[in-house]
Amino acid sequence: MTLTKKLNYIFWSSRPISWVNTAYPFAAAYLMVIKKIDLTLILGTLFFLIPYNLLMYGINDVFDYESDLRNPRKGGIEGALLPKEIHRTIIWSAILSCVPFVGYLVAVGNLNSTLWLALFLFTVIAYSAKNLRFKEKPVLDSITSASHFVGPMIFALALTGQDLTTPKLSAIIIAFTLWGMASHAFGAVQDVKADREGNISSIATYFGARNTTRVAMVMYLAAGFYLVTLGWPTNLVAIAAIPYVGILIPHLNITDETCETANKGWKLFIWLNFFAGTVVNMVLLNA
Numbered sequence: 001m002t003l004t005k006k007l008n009y010i011f012w013s014s015r016p017i018s019w020v021n022t023a024y025p026f027a028a029a030y031l032m033v034i035k036k037i038d039l040t041l042i043l044g045t046l047f048f049l050i051p052y053n054l055l056m057y058g059i060n061d062v063f064d065y066e067s068d069l070r071n072p073r074k075g076g077i078e079g080a081l082l083p084k085e086i087h088r089t090i091i092w093s094a095i096l097s098c099v100p101f102v103g104y105l106v107a108v109g110n111l112n113s114t115l116w117l118a119l120f121l122f123t124v125i126a127y128s129a130k131n132l133r134f135k136e137k138p139v140l141d142s143i144t145s146a147s148h149f150v151g152p153m154i155f156a157l158a159l160t161g162q163d164l165t166t167p168k169l170s171a172i173i174i175a176f177t178l179w180g181m182a183s184h185a186f187g188a189v190q191d192v193k194a195d196r197e198g199n200i201s202s203i204a205t206y207f208g209a210r211n212t213t214r215v216a217m218v219m220y221l222a223a224g225f226y227l228v229t230l231g232w233p234t235n236l237v238a239i240a241a242i243p244y245v246g247i248l249i250p251h252l253n254i255t256d257e258t259c260e261t262a263n264k265g266w267k268l269f270i271w272l273n274f275f276a277g278t279v280v281n282m283v284l285l286n287a
Contacts, residue, residue: 006089014054023046043104047105109158138205141202172227174223183269189259192205193259196256
C-alpha cells in the first residue's frame with residue numbers, strides 16, 4: 001500500500017467532521033479562563049483536534065472492523081472501513097501522534113489535570129478496545145461516549161486551576177454530559193437491528209429503540225434545564241438544545257423494526273453540532 005493511500009486512511013479514520021466537537025470544548029474553556037492565546041492553548045487545541053480523534057475513532061474502526069463490514073452506514077463521514085492491512089498502522093499512528101502532545105500537557109499541568117487527562121484517555125481506549133469494550137455495556141456506553149467530548153473541557157478547566165465543584169461549573173459539566181449521553185443514545189437507535197444481528201449490546205438494544213429515544217429526549221431537556229440555571233447571558237446556551245429536541249419529536253414512536261429511520265435525524269445532528277457551537281461561541285463572546 002502506498003504512503004498516500006495510508007495517509008488517506010489515517011485522515012478519514014480520524015473523522016474530520018468531528019474534529020471541532022473535541023477541540024472546541026478545550027479551546028473555549030481554556031480561553032474563557034486564561035483570556036489569551038498561548039502555546040498551551042495552541043498545542044492543546046491541536047491535540048484535541050486531530051490526535052485525540054484519531055486515537056478515539058481509529059481504535060474504534062480497527063476493533064469494530066467485522067461489525068462495520070455489515071453496517072451500510074460505514075465507509076463515509078459516519079465511519080471509515082479500514083482494510084486489515086492498515087490496522088496496525090492506524091493503531092501506531094494514533095499512539096505516536098498523541099505522545100508528544102500528552103507529554104507537553106502533563107509537563108505544564110498539575111496533578112489534578114494530569115489525572116483527568118489520564119482518565120479521559122483511558123475512556124477513549126476502553127470504549128472500543130478488546131477485553132474492555134465499554135461501548136457494549138448498556139448505559140456505560142453513553143456515559144463513556146459523553147466523556148469523550150466533556151473530557152477536553154474538564155481537562156482545560158483543571159489545567160487552569162479551576163474548582164470544578166462550583167455551582168456554575170458543575171451545572172455546565174452536568175448539562176454537557178447529559179447532552180453527550182443523549183446524542184450517543186439516539187445515535188445507537190439506528191443500529192438496533194444490525195447490533196442485535198451481530199450480537200452487539202448497546203443502550204438502545206437493551207432498552208429498545210422507542211424507550212431509548214424518549215430517554216434521550218428527557219436528557220436533552222434536563223441539559224437545557226441545567227443551562228437555564230446559569231444566569232444571564234450564559235443561560236442563552238439552552239437555546240441550542242431546542243433543535244435537538246425538535247429532531248427527536250418525529251421519532252418518539254419509533255420501533256425496533258423501524259430503527260433505521262433514525263439515521264435521518266442522526267445526520268442532522270452531525271451538522272447541528274456546528275449550530276450549537278456557534279450559539280456557545282456567541283454567548284462566550286458576550287459574557
